[in-house]
Amino acid sequence: MSNRRTFAVLGVSESNSIFLAKQIAKTNPVLLFDHDAVVLNTVYSQILSEYSNAKAEIMICPTNASWEADVIILSNAAATDGNLIEKIRNVATGKIVLFLENKKNTINFESTLDKLQHFFPFSKVVQSFESAVDYNNSLFLNGNDKEAVKTILTLFTSIGLKANIL
Amino acid sequence: MFQQLFKSIQEKVILTPEEMELCKTFFIPKKLRKKQTLLQEGDICIYNAFVEKGILRSFSMDEKGNEHIVQFAIEGWWITDLSSFLTNSNSIYTIEALEDSELLLLTTEAREALMDKIPMFERYQRLLLQNAYIANQARINSALTETAEEKYTNLGLAYPGIVQRVPQHMIASYLGLKPETLSRVRKQINTRSSF
Numbered sequence: 001m002s003n004r005r006t007f008a009v010l011g012v013s014e015s016n017s018i019f020l021a022k023q024i025a026k027t028n029p030v031l032l033f034d035h036d037a038v039v040l041n042t043v044y045s046q047i048l049s050e051y052s053n054a055k056a057e058i059m060i061c062p063t064n065a066s067w068e069a070d071v072i073i074l075s076n077a078a079a080t081d082g083n084l085i086e087k088i089r090n091v092a093t094g095k096i097v098l099f100l101e102n103k104k105n106t107i108n109f110e111s112t113l114d115k116l117q118h119f120f121p122f123s124k125v126v127q128s129f130e131s132a133v134d135y136n137n138s139l140f141l142n143g144n145d146k147e148a149v150k151t152i153l154t155l156f157t158s159i160g161l162k163a164n165i166l
Numbered sequence: 167m168f169q170q171l172f173k174s175i176q177e178k179v180i181l182t183p184e185e186m187e188l189c190k191t192f193f194i195p196k197k198l199r200k201k202q203t204l205l206q207e208g209d210i211c212i213y214n215a216f217v218e219k220g221i222l223r224s225f226s227m228d229e230k231g232n233e234h235i236v237q238f239a240i241e242g243w244w245i246t247d248l249s250s251f252l253t254n255s256n257s258i259y260t261i262e263a264l265e266d267s268e269l270l271l272l273t274t275e276a277r278e279a280l281m282d283k284i285p286m287f288e289r290y291q292r293l294l295l296q297n298a299y300i301a302n303q304a305r306i307n308s309a310l311t312e313t314a315e316e317k318y319t320n321l322g323l324a325y326p327g328i329v330q331r332v333p334q335h336m337i338a339s340y341l342g343l344k345p346e347t348l349s350r351v352r353k354q355i356n357t358r359s360s361f
Contacts, residue, residue: 068197068199090195093191122191
């Protein structure tokens with residue numbers, strides 16, 4: 001099937017989601033959404049000014065962005081927005097939902113994953129976070145679907161991120 | 167989102183409300199924009215796609231770059247490269263949206279699991295394959311025995327929705343005609359019907 005996956009990045013006010021959006025847009029279509037239109041426009045302009053051939057697009061509706069996407073990326077803020085989750089839940093079935101969590105202690109990682117998997121029972125939820133105690137700038141990936149976790153590991157590696165599967 | 171799918175299923179088999187809810191959890195909802203592809207020639211076809219809204223075409227390309235359309239799919243139809251989908255082989259077809267489309271995608275694993283959990287879905291799939299086989303035989307017979315005018319007229323009678331929505335050069339490709347031949351045929355039909 002077409003290897004050019006489309007990514008929806010929901011919430012672009014955090015540095016990790018901005019970084020991912022920029023890197024992915026070099027090769028794959030990226031659909032950007034944020035409740036804050038100013039932030040959204042700023043990030044969109046940044047991406048285009050840094051990479052003129054970037055395949056980024058502003059979306060005004062998270063449902064349509066997620067419906068069109070093959071992979072949904074949720075920033076920390078987006079993942080705690082119950083209203084947004086409700087809007088995208090039905091169109092996320094069968095898709096990878098990547099949750100970019102902030103730095104945290106690796107001891108507590110499972111509770112967030114379980115919580116998010118509960119919100120998206122028919123999606124392949126993958127959690128990504130930096131360790132608060134490990135300072136080698138490596139990211140950790142965790143999820144119930146091994147193939148989905150591997151897909152995200154491949155994605156991260158391809159854009160120069162160091163990542164480990166938990 | 168599942169209106170057309172359940173209409174298609176209920177035309178052939180009966181599902182309980184619980185089975186319909188379960189069914190929903192196996193399909194990947196996907197929007198495709200006009201000219202976006204679901205499958206590229208050379209890739210493995212991992213989805214069987216049901217069209218909820220829009221229209222898609224499946225085509226191969228010869229060495230000279232000519233496209234040969236093998237199938238259109240409108241609302242309520244399925245589209246895939248069955249050979250690639252079932253055998254994991256590389257596809258010789260490209261599947262492209264001709265309009266902004268809404269699809270429900272089923273992977274091979276999801277299809278197997280669904281047939282396992284809902285026996286009526288297996289019956290539905292069997293009936294679909296049966297109908298597809300009959301339609302393919304009719305298409306081969308049409309290609310071998312019908313005149314250009316008969317091919318066009320019969321296509322219009324059987325699938326008016328396709329003839330009205332698809333550009334004429336694609337209709338010509340589907341019928342195995344040159345665009346100028348189809349243009350001449352249409353002119354002849356129009357001239358006769360105006361008398």
